Amino acid sequence: MKFSRFRDALAAGAAVLSMTATVLVPAPAYAQFGGIVYDPSNYSQNILTAARTLEQINNQIKSLQNEATSLINQAKNLTTLPLTVLAPLQAQIRQTQQLLAQAQRMAYDVQQIQTQFAAQYKNIDLTAPQKALVAGAEDRWKTSVGAFEDALKVQAGVVGNIEGARTSMNELVTASQSATGALQAAQAGNQLLALQSQQLSDLTAMMASIGRAQSLDAAQRAAAQEQGREQLRRFLTPGTGYKPGNASMFRN
Known part of the structure; x- marks a missing residue:
């Protein structure tokens, strides 16, 4: 009887220990809510x-x-510049070329200059008659005067191109300042360089025309001096110089 009571007490203590252990063990870090x-x-x-x-x-x-x-x-x-002044610049250059092509009596051609200059200025036949010498001198004077006229025409054409150059420059500077990309700025700069090239070509043409006129005038004066000495020699040579004669001022 005592043994059965002791066994029951042991069973009750074991149950209490089991419940205590269950309470002391920490619960896992999760919870369940409505099945989730x-x-x-x-x-x-x-x-x-x-x-x-x-x-x-x-x-x-x-x-x-x-x-x-x-x-x-x-x-x-990569956007291109919507402005181009190439056409007007080319037109101005062609106009200057046309003025140079209109050179009177002695053109801007190396072979023609060699031939005509030698005939008119270098190889003058001082043994020719007086009338031929006078005609040659007059011809050289006309060539010199024509060269100065040609130079004035070229200068007038260059001055006329100044207004066109000013307009083109204003347009290009405005386009360059409002350029949206590197390509537009580069194209505007290239066209400004083309404008400068056109102005330099005009300046070259003007200097060439002035130099041509001055060279022909100097050659004309040198030839006139040589011819003048020959004519003076003829005038002073006995028997072939000036001979007085009768002159009739009015016809009967």
């Missing part, structure tokens, strides 16, 4: 993953924006 298991550690990990993914998406968006900006800038740099 909530794990705090897993939830925080998911939040970190979502944040990293969002950051990657933002970086990709910024990269795409930078690429779009770069493409826009490249498109601007």
Whole structure:
């Protein structure tokens, strides 16, 4: 009888110890609500993953924006200048060339200059009759006067091109200042250089025409001096110089 009571007491103590152990053991870090298991550690990990993914998406968006900006800038740099002054500049150069081509009596040609200059100025036949010498002198004088006239025409043409050059320069400077890209700025600069080249060609043509006139005038004076000495020699040579004679001023 005592043994059975002792056995019952042991069983009751074991049950109490089992319940105490169950209470003392820590519960796992999750809970269940309506059939859904909530794990705090897993939830925080998911939040970190979502944040990293969002950051990657933002970086990709910024990269795409930078690429779009770069493409826009490249498109601007490849945009051509809507203004060109090449045609009027070429027209001005052709006008100056036409004025040079109108050179009287002795053109701007090396072979023609060699032939005509030798005939008119270098190889003068001082043994020719007086009438031929006078005609040659007159011909050289006309060539010299024509050269000065040609120079004046070229100078007038160059002065006339100044207004066109001013207009072109204003248009190009305005286009350069409002250029949207590197290509437009470069094209405006190239056309400004073309304008300077046109002005230099006008200046070259003007100096060439003035130099031509001065050279022909100097050659004419040198030939006149040589011919004058020959004519004076003839005049002073006994028997072949001046002989007085009767002159009739009025006809009967």
